[in-house]
Amino acid sequence: xxxxxxxxxxxxxxxxxxxxxxxxxxxxxxxxxxxxxxxxxxxxxxxxxxxxxxxxxxxxxxxxxxxxxxxxxxxxxxxxxxxxxxxxxxxxx
Amino acid sequence: xxxxxxxxxxxxxxxxxxxxxxxxxxxxxxxxxxxxxxxxxxxxxxxxxxxxxxxxxxxxxxxxxxxxxxxxxxxxxxxxxxxxxxxxxxxxxxxxxxxxxxxxxxxxxxxxxxxxxxxxxxxxxxxxxxxxxxxxxxxxxxxxxxxxxxxxxxxxxxxxxxxxxxxxxxxxxxxxxxxxxxxxxxxxxxxxxxxxxxxxxxxxxxxxxxxxxxxxxxxxxxxxxxxxxxxxxxxxxxxxxxxxxxxxxxxxxxxxxxxxxxxxxxxxxx
Numbered sequence: 130x131x132x133x134x135x136x137x138x139x140x141x142x143x144x145x146x147x148x149x150x151x152x153x154x155x156x157x158x159x160x161x162x163x164x165x166x167x168x169x170x171x172x173x174x175x176x177x178x179x180x181x182x183x184x185x186x187x188x189x190x191x192x193x194x195x196x197x198x199x200x201x202x203x204x205x206x207x208x209x210x211x212x213x214x215x216x217x218x219x220x221x222x
Numbered sequence: 223x224x225x226x227x228x229x230x231x232x233x234x235x236x237x238x239x240x241x242x243x244x245x246x247x248x249x250x251x252x253x254x255x256x257x258x259x260x261x262x263x264x265x266x267x268x269x270x271x272x273x274x275x276x277x278x279x280x281x282x283x284x285x286x287x288x289x290x291x292x293x294x295x296x297x298x299x300x301x302x303x304x305x306x307x308x309x310x311x312x313x314x315x316x317x318x319x320x321x322x323x324x325x326x327x328x329x330x331x332x333x334x335x336x337x338x339x340x341x342x343x344x345x346x347x348x349x350x351x352x353x354x355x356x357x358x359x360x361x362x363x364x365x366x367x368x369x370x371x372x373x374x375x376x377x378x379x380x381x382x383x384x385x386x387x388x389x390x391x392x393x394x395x396x397x398x399x400x401x402x403x404x405x406x407x408x409x410x411x412x413x414x415x416x417x418x419x420x421x422x423x424x425x426x427x428x429x430x431x432x433x434x435x436x437x438x439x440x441x442x443x444x445x446x447x448x449x450x451x452x453x454x455x456x457x458x459x460x461x462x463x464x465x466x467x468x469x470x471x472x473x474x475x476x477x478x479x480x481x482x483x484x485x486x487x488x489x490x491x492x
Contacts, residue, residue, distance in 0.1 A: 138379050184399040185398050185401060218356055218401075219376045220264070
């Protein structure tokens with residue numbers, strides 16, 4: 130089952146400037162694994178060496194942050210939209 | 223408080239709004255808002271607040287105006303290149319509206335001065351340019367129970383949220399538990415930023431400040447607004463209060479403002 134994954138601008142150079150891609154997977158963990166296989170390098174931007182999601186990056190399924198669901202094991206339904214939202218700090222400079 | 227004739231004219235489009243009225247305009251005139259960062263976001267925030275008649279506007283920024291700022295920092299101009307941003311900004315705001323008292327604070331916000339600087343204000347606006355400052359702003363606003371209107375921009379995307387961690391709403395640490403290590407996320411000076419994006423996001427922040435002061439509408443509490451200028455899409459995501467938040471959760475481990483705002487313009491890793 131493929132879902133749409135929205136890619137934030139800082140990571141788009143890893144996806145050939147695509148702002149959304151389609152990936153297979155029944156859970157977020159599976160989607161991220163497939164994302165890394167298609168766009169090498171993106172995985173380490175999202176998760177640390179132990180495979181945990183970095184704490185300045187949030188992943189949403191539709192409008193819900195997976196930290197408050199089942200984390201990387203959060204299940205995905207057909208039609209769901211996955212968004213990667215990194216903290217950004219620009220404003221004054 | 224009685225309005226002068228010129229004030230009735232100046233604020234007439236506010237006063238005729240039932241949700242604002244004379245009473246709302248009085249609230250604006252007696253309110254005090256502190257803007258962290260007198261740059262891309264701080265410019266539209268402070269200018270719209272000044273135009274709206276927010277009585278006291280504090281500006282915190284230690285930098286001087288550089289010509290590379292002028293592509294988006296509309297409070298400054300060619301004539302103020304080289305002078306402190308807070309003074310350049312104060313000049314613009316006071317020219318826009320003589321009712322407004324501007325307090326220029328040419329300092330770096332630090333863990334040491336944040337509580338003192340924030341204490342006299344009703345609402346805090348974060349338009350800073352680095353994560354260190356953002357956590358200091360969040361923590362000080364939390365301890366002083368001040369509403370924090372947070373905005374950030376990078377390249378073509380922006381984020382806005384309203385943080386009131388001292389209530390059942392989340393704080394910045396609930397949204398992003400940790401700052402990225404220096405180098406992992408580029409700053410605007412390295413990655414670039416579409417100038418007008420600062421206007422979009424800053425103006426949304428100003429709208430939230432005005433609504434908060436007036437007590438009208440629904441604030442972006444517990445919500446993150448995302449704006450993508452390229453696809454021209456706005457989306458709202460839910461931001462729950464984190465029960466494990468070290469600041470505003472039930473078992474806090476952060477009890478004072480700490481941390482550094484020093485690591486500003488780091489070099490990106492890639």
